[in-house]
Amino acid sequence: MALKIVEKKRKDRSVIYRLNRETGEGDYYVNSDSSQAKFISEITLEGFRTFPKTLYPTGFGLRVSGNQLLQELHGQYGARLRITLSAKSPSSIKSGARIVRVTLNERSLIQVNRIVSDVKRKRAGEIRIIVAEFLGKEFPSEFTQQETSVLGYRPNTIADLLEDEIVLESLSERDEEALKTASVQLISDAKFTLRSAKQVRIVSETIKTGQKVYLEKTIDAFKKKLRTTSNESAWQEFLRDHILTLLNVYAFVIEKQSVDLGGKYPDFMLIDAYGYVDIYEIKKPQTKLLRYDKGRGNYFWDAEVSRAIIQTEKYISNIERHRFELENKLQNSGSPARIVRPSGFIIAGERSELKNDEMAEDFRVLNDSLKNVDVICFDDLLDNLTSLHQRLTDEKAEK
Numbered sequence: 001m002a003l004k005i006v007e008k009k010r011k012d013r014s015v016i017y018r019l020n021r022e023t024g025e026g027d028y029y030v031n032s033d034s035s036q037a038k039f040i041s042e043i044t045l046e047g048f049r050t051f052p053k054t055l056y057p058t059g060f061g062l063r064v065s066g067n068q069l070l071q072e073l074h075g076q077y078g079a080r081l082r083i084t085l086s087a088k089s090p091s092s093i094k095s096g097a098r099i100v101r102v103t104l105n106e107r108s109l110i111q112v113n114r115i116v117s118d119v120k121r122k123r124a125g126e127i128r129i130i131v132a133e134f135l136g137k138e139f140p141s142e143f144t145q146q147e148t149s150v151l152g153y154r155p156n157t158i159a160d161l162l163e164d165e166i167v168l169e170s171l172s173e174r175d176e177e178a179l180k181t182a183s184v185q186l187i188s189d190a191k192f193t194l195r196s197a198k199q200v201r202i203v204s205e206t207i208k209t210g211q212k213v214y215l216e217k218t219i220d221a222f223k224k225k226l227r228t229t230s231n232e233s234a235w236q237e238f239l240r241d242h243i244l245t246l247l248n249v250y251a252f253v254i255e256k257q258s259v260d261l262g263g264k265y266p267d268f269m270l271i272d273a274y275g276y277v278d279i280y281e282i283k284k285p286q287t288k289l290l291r292y293d294k295g296r297g298n299y300f301w302d303a304e305v306s307r308a309i310i311q312t313e314k315y316i317s318n319i320e321r322h323r324f325e326l327e328n329k330l331q332n333s334g335s336p337a338r339i340v341r342p343s344g345f346i347i348a349g350e351r352s353e354l355k356n357d358e359m360a361e362d363f364r365v366l367n368d369s370l371k372n373v374d375v376i377c378f379d380d381l382l383d384n385l386t387s388l389h390q391r392l393t394d395e396k397a398e399k
Contacts (some may be wrong), residue, residue: 035063
């Protein structure tokens with residue numbers, strides 16, 4: 001009499017799969033050392049009287065297309081993903097509050113596995129040709145040179161490919177990176193004079209296009225962070241990476257670890273194109289800027305901004321007191337600097353917090369009354385970026 005429950009275990013006695021032949025239900029547990037384990041740990045079996053053809057009986061998961069299939073599903077649903085392999089139900093997706101149950105019909109999976117197997121065989125043949133050509137080229141006395149030149153460059157091939165817009169839209173990340181690297185190298189190696197109008201225009205447009213694309217990505221990232229990020233250190237890291245673009249009058253960023261002012265560290269020191277130093281203190285967009293004094297009927301700095309102002313003024317005082325020592329330190333580290341009446345800037349809050357004209361006017365008056373410090377709002381930085389991007393866009397449209 002056939003066993004009702006079929007079970008297979010690993011050497012450590014843990015279960016690989018368990019199948020009830022009477023009900024057709026069972027469970028399959030993926031090996032922890034399988035490449036598929038990072039996507040799923042268990043597969044539910046449905047409608048099977050014998051072990052499924054699309055699973056490895058040794059516990060390594062789904063056969064043939066399994067890795068790619070699970071990678072795509074996990075990329076879509078993450079840790080919520082649950083897999084059912086079914087011999088009777090059609091493929092389906094059911095989303096719940098906590099899990100997404102994906103049912104895979106085994107007959108359909110067998111069909112796609114056949115196609116994937118054919119693709120893999122063809123790919124393996126192409127790889128064998130490439131390897132054989134490489135060996136024939138590198139060791140001609142030992143290996144026969146292939147007649148077809150898979151690795152060899154054919155003139156005009158790249159130009160013909162890039163004329164097709166579909167090719168450009170379908171480039172892999174590696175292809176895109178290679179083209180970007182090559183374009184920089186081609187411009188660096190270009191032999192032309194300022195009289196070569198076409199060449200100069202190509203270089204100029206390439207630079208501006210690169211700036212425009214970078215600005216677009218930075219603006220998108222900035223807007224997203226304004227909606228989601230309230231962590232001060234995360235903003236310090238973001239502005240460290242992009243501050244030369246946001247405040248394009250500067251040439252160098254000196255981080256806080258590089259400057260010791262009596263044990264106190266400004267978030268950034270920036271050096272402009274002429275070598276002059278300014279310091280920056282970074283707060284958060286959520287930092288409250290002003291408080292209202294009901295007795296006097298006006299607004300005053302919030303306590304956190306007041307503390308930042310006092311701290312920044314102390315930084316300025318320390319910098320001026322140790323200017324020669326600091327100049328030497330920065331110059332020795334490769335950052336030429338001249339310290340002449342440095343200014344301090346606090347990046348905090350958002351201008352959108354200023355709800356009425358009185359509040360906006362009091363913010364202006366308070367800011368203007370500061371001797372060496374200026375408070376800059378996060379959305380003012382974003383406006384600066386947006387204006388720069390618009391200027392580049394308008395220049396391109398006029399041509």
